[in-house]
Amino acid sequence: MSETRTRPKRATIFDVAAEAGVSRGTVSRVLNGEPYVSQSAREAIEAAIDKVGYVRNTAARNLATQTSGAVALIVHEPHAVFVEDPNIGAILLGTNTALSDADYQLVSLIIDSDRDTDRVVSYLGGGFVDGAIVVSAREDDPITAALERLHIPTVLVGRPETAPELPSVSIDNRTAARDITERLVSTGRRRIGMIAAALDRDSGRDRLAGFRDALGDAFDDALVVEVPLYSFHSGQEGMRQLLRRAPDLDGIFAASDAIAAGAVDVLKEAGKRIPNDVGVVGFDDSAWALRCQPALSTVRQPAGALGARAAELVLDEIRRGERQRGVVLLPTEVVWRDSA
Amino acid sequence: MSETRTRPKRATIFDVAAEAGVSRGTVSRVLNGEPYVSQSAREAIEAAIDKVGYVRNTAARNLATQTSGAVALIVHEPHAVFVEDPNIGAILLGTNTALSDADYQLVSLIIDSDRDTDRVVSYLGGGFVDGAIVVSAREDDPITAALERLHIPTVLVGRPETAPELPSVSIDNRTAARDITERLVSTGRRRIGMIAAALDRDSGRDRLAGFRDALGDAFDDALVVEVPLYSFHSGQEGMRQLLRRAPDLDGIFAASDAIAAGAVDVLKEAGKRIPNDVGVVGFDDSAWALRCQPALSTVRQPAGALGARAAELVLDEIRRGERQRGVVLLPTEVVWRDSA
DNA sequence: GGAGGATCTGTGAGCGCTCACAGAATAAGA
């Protein structure tokens, strides 16, 4: 319990050196885990750090190393989606934790309009960040292109097909979609439809592909409807269309829990009972899933872990220059509840 | 269009000085908006800044000024709430924008468990942030106490009663709650209940008080039920209780849109028609409001603006030492839709 | 015309750290 009446004067590397009876250089070496430090010096320094309560001054370090100590998290979504989408929040949280553990700052850049694109690109060119994580990159994303041009270490969350050289972390959407659809099949559903979304991203396309995989010959184009967003509203809209086309369907795979919730809403209004008349499954295992009546069967997506893993990958590249090649897939899990 | 094949060497204050034919000191003065700079020098410097594409090196500035250039956003909520609550997301966004406009970094500290409290307190003591914004502070919050002890400029979003010396930004929950309840009354509802929440915070208490204000003598204790969280689930729970107590009620004021959505759910299940049999109003104007069937009448809360305003207040205190006294109230607005 | 006050400008030092280099200590081999 130290006295904290006034803002404490922070100890510097100099104080540590004096306390340990060595020079600044040696302290710096210990701090950075460099070799060529004697056991005795190391121990003395570690004790001294503890004693004087030293913590590194990031600004000084960044100035000396000509780095920023910051990583950008670039989210290319309207503000509304950013606020609403639980996955994005979880990714942000995961990234934030991983970065601050490593003493890095997270700078979040939200790109809402196209005007923002220019602003962000020039910001990135200014050397304010040592690396970047791009969430839900679109095909032909100008930001991703700029990042490559600037040689800024970058990791994508989700994997668009046009930037295969960049490392990315994602989930196996296709397999997960196949798995959950298969269980829909194995519980006896015969006329299964899908509400697909975001077909301009890998997540959307792969979920559709997985659905197709599971149905095999039974796949029927007419039972797939595409909606623009992973949203409740889109779910309602899609479900209405689908019901018009095929009033007799008995299973629905929705590309996200929010969509599934919208679908459930419309189905109930149409007098269908869930899961008795129609089985519904979603994707994400977000709070939507539990909010539904009945609770949604869905695929658990490790959103926080995705963010954390992406952070670790950029850090690897920033600090050791090691670029992970290709895509890292994190495991998903089917969660079976009451809606199917 | 400059060549960007390799990471561009950033221009320094020195380059600007050379280009403008003045000294570093004068450039620094212009950069910091200090007086005593001749018109001609100022113009030359501004032109030079443009020409060489100078942007200030934050690390160097922070080192020289002995500041961190960062403001903490402290959210004392479980991770789940952080991810789900649209208000928190919007506050974060507003804060982030305001801070980065002023060249400050936002550091988000999420306190989930009590273990985090210690970690955060010691982090704050380390001089890593120049100011702090505390969202949804509880009564007797240990973090708030630590912040005062450390003399770190702090602004609260929402106003707990035990920290009246700290400036805060909030909305007039009481008046807003009264207004929306009054419109419920004026449209002919006679038996109006309330689902209250979070009575350990000003937001919760004031909404209840406003409700009471609007009903006057007609206020009936038995028609108020308290639930633990501003959540959909809590809304369902509360509504069930209320229906048991008073199956004949014809109006509901829910302390948040999420609660209202839960209430609507239960009411529909119970065969009530909305708004014909029961009128329902919420609070927040979050995405929940539009998600409801029928769309929710509610109070629009300027969450983004709350965050931005809080940021401006801390910045005022950090930069000019001016502490705003008391609470800043931002205006709300009743949004009349179809649920009442 | 010169004193005294404003207004403007340049310079050195220093913020806390890292990095390259040189020098000291130790170990190993002839």
Added chain:
DNA sequence: TCTTATTCTGTGAGCGCTCACAGATCCTCC
């Protein structure tokens, strides 16, 4: 024993900026 690696340590310079100080220039007024 002396040489030559190898391991370890200290020192100076410099990252880009701000701040205090001193000096220069310009007015104003007696």
